Amino acid sequence: MIAAGAGTAAGLAGGFWWWNRPRLEHAGLPPVRDPAFPNPLPLPGSDGMFGVLDVAGTVAIAAKSARHAMLPGKPARMLAYEVQHEGRKLLNPVLRVRAGATLRANLWNTLDEATIIHWHGLKVDANNDGHPHYAIAGGRTYDYQYTVLNRAATYWYHPHAHGTTGKQLYLGLASLFIVEDDEELALQRALDLRVGVSDIPLMIQDKDFDVSGTPAYAPDAEQRASGYFGREVLINLAPRPYFDAATRIYRFRILNGSNARIYRLAFRSGERLLDYRVIATDGGLLDRPYRTKEVFLSSGERVEVLLDLRAAREGDTVWLTSRAFDPMHQETGPGAHPGHGAAPDPQPQAGEHGMAHHGAAPAPQSAAQSGSLPDGAAVDLLRINVAAKVRYDRPVPATLAEIVPLDAKQGASRKFLLQREQGQWRINGLTFRMMETPIVVRRGATEIWEIRNSERSMPHPMHIHGFQFQMLSRSGSPEQQRQLAVNAQGLASADLGWKDTVLVWPGETVRLALDFTHPFNGDQVYLFHCHNLEHSDEGMMINIKVLA
Numbered sequence: 001m002i003a004a005g006a007g008t009a010a011g012l013a014g015g016f017w018w019w020n021r022p023r024l025e026h027a028g029l030p031p032v033r034d035p036a037f038p039n040p041l042p043l044p045g046s047d048g049m050f051g052v053l054d055v056a057g058t059v060a061i062a063a064k065s066a067r068h069a070m071l072p073g074k075p076a077r078m079l080a081y082e083v084q085h086e087g088r089k090l091l092n093p094v095l096r097v098r099a100g101a102t103l104r105a106n107l108w109n110t111l112d113e114a115t116i117i118h119w120h121g122l123k124v125d126a127n128n129d130g131h132p133h134y135a136i137a138g139g140r141t142y143d144y145q146y147t148v149l150n151r152a153a154t155y156w157y158h159p160h161a162h163g164t165t166g167k168q169l170y171l172g173l174a175s176l177f178i179v180e181d182d183e184e185l186a187l188q189r190a191l192d193l194r195v196g197v198s199d200i201p202l203m204i205q206d207k208d209f210d211v212s213g214t215p216a217y218a219p220d221a222e223q224r225a226s227g228y229f230g231r232e233v234l235i236n237l238a239p240r241p242y243f244d245a246a247t248r249i250y251r252f253r254i255l256n257g258s259n260a261r262i263y264r265l266a267f268r269s270g271e272r273l274l275d276y277r278v279i280a281t282d283g284g285l286l287d288r289p290y291r292t293k294e295v296f297l298s299s300g301e302r303v304e305v306l307l308d309l310r311a312a313r314e315g316d317t318v319w320l321t322s323r324a325f326d327p328m329h330q331e332t333g334p335g336a337h338p339g340h341g342a343a344p345d346p347q348p349q350a351g352e353h354g355m356a357h358h359g360a361a362p363a364p365q366s367a368a369q370s371g372s373l374p375d376g377a378a379v380d381l382l383r384i385n386v387a388a389k390v391r392y393d394r395p396v397p398a399t400l401a402e403i404v405p406l407d408a409k410q411g412a413s414r415k416f417l418l419q420r421e422q423g424q425w426r427i428n429g430l431t432f433r434m435m436e437t438p439i440v441v442r443r444g445a446t447e448i449w450e451i452r453n454s455e456r457s458m459p460h461p462m463h464i465h466g467f468q469f470q471m472l473s474r475s476g477s478p479e480q481q482r483q484l485a486v487n488a489q490g491l492a493s494a495d496l497g498w499k500d501t502v503l504v505w506p507g508e509t510v511r512l513a514l515d516f517t518h519p520f521n522g523d524q525v526y527l528f529h530c531h532n533l534e535h536s537d538e539g540m541m542i543n544i545k546v547l548a
């Protein structure tokens with residue numbers, strides 16, 4: 001196993017399977033490219049797409065139409081956030097900020113429709129949150145100014161105008177917002193982690209394209225109900241990417257930036273699933289690394305993992321893959337759509353079927369989506385070529401951060417039911433009303449939220465603005481989730497630490513502890529919504545007012 005191993009012993013004993021595999025090539029020759037994964041993974045550099053911008057002060061961001069080749073050789077129109085900074089032009093910059101810094105961001109909307117930026121995961125006041133109420137028309141600007149109160153983590157930013165969030169994000173508007181603090185910098189030093197080199201952001205999105213290479217977003221009524229699924233899965237806007245790695249430990253900061261698709265993330269070598277370590281979730285580092293072979297990651301969620309390639313050999317290949325799972329589209333009753341479940345894992349027959357590497361999928365969900373990659377289908381995401389042997393003898397820290405459990409026992413308990421009624425996804429029977437605030441919370445209150453997803457439903461990734469929460473338990477979970485539990489409360493490693501988005505499966509109940517303490521004066525209005533963006537655009541979203 002290629003586990004994030006405990007030093008040399010694990011490397012030798014656990015690495016046994018590596019030695020018995022035939023060498024793919026001789027050391028020193030260039031790596032063999034899998035023709036089905038021919039595109040270099042775009043890595044954050046100093047400019048261009050996903051360039052890293054260290055923000056200390058003011059940043060001017062234009063939401064605009066840009067030209068970029070997502071499909072190789074097919075430059076086409078997309079939407080992007082553009083920043084011009086000291087002679088550099090960055091598109092969808094990875095913004096990197098020190099905890100405690102004060103940020104001024106000026107958004108200029110050059111689109112021909114309204115937009116606004118939501119800073120996903122950040123503890124900011126309502127004026128700075130990017131609630132759709134603050135969306136600005138084309139030609140207008142919006143000034144943000146806030147202090148970064150969050151701890152270090154991989155947050156992100158994306159549009160949030162009501163009714164068009166799914167479309168604008170799908171057309172390209174999204175990137176990461178990395179917060180660093182002393183704890184985080186200590187980890188970077190301990191493991192020699194550098195963003196874009198050994199600390200690799202992976203924004204996973206599925207898209208469809210028209211013949212010109214332009215992302216095509218045109219959900220019909222059924223796709224608005226289920227979510228919009230594309231047939232190509234891209235990482236950092238590149239389809240079928242590869243990454244040349246060395247024999248060392250890598251950190252992957254994985255964001256599910258897809259509109260609706262859930263991934264069951266695993267690393268595999270051949271058919272063998274590899275151990276890796278979960279070190280952080282939405283709101284930053286966990287108390288310690290957790291060893292696992294897979295995690296579920298739903299729209300909006302982040303997970304950070306360590307992959308230990310020390311026992312690998314030059315020429316070896318490791319795949320980041322999404323394993324088949326039951327997508328549980330049970331809107332018409334439990335067990336509906338039996339054709340969806342348990343698709344076979346992808347066979348690593350590289351190059352044999354070209355585009356059809358997605359072809360191991362089960363039957364399409366519907367006539368409307370035929371030809372697409374069905375929800376829950378197995379799909380390879382990233383080919384990792386072990387291309388260089390290096391010396392690397394840094395141990396994985398046994399502890400990462402202190403997570404103080406929220407004491408919510410005295411707090412009020414609030415129940416939420418997710419279900420489809422009268423042709424719409426609803427939260428406690430409600431759909432979005434811009435000016436109504438059905439949930440009212442007192443600032444400083446600690447509450448327990450119990451979110452139950454009905455049986456006749458589908459998975460909903462539920463996101464709250466303005467606050468991070470701690471998960472207390474999962475119950476009624478499907479087996480594919482239950483088997484990942486690391487504690488008696490049914491929580492998986494990806495449920496630990498601080499979170500802002502939680503996947504709730506049909507029939508499942510999750511309990512969260514929330515602390516509504518914040519330093520902002522006056523009433524503040526935030527959102528609680530499904531991060532399946534077709535669901536939220538259709539109104540699966542309610543306001544929360546936090547009273548001063």
Ligand SMILES: [Cu+2]
Nearest residue numbers: 460530532535
């Ligand atoms: Cu939903």
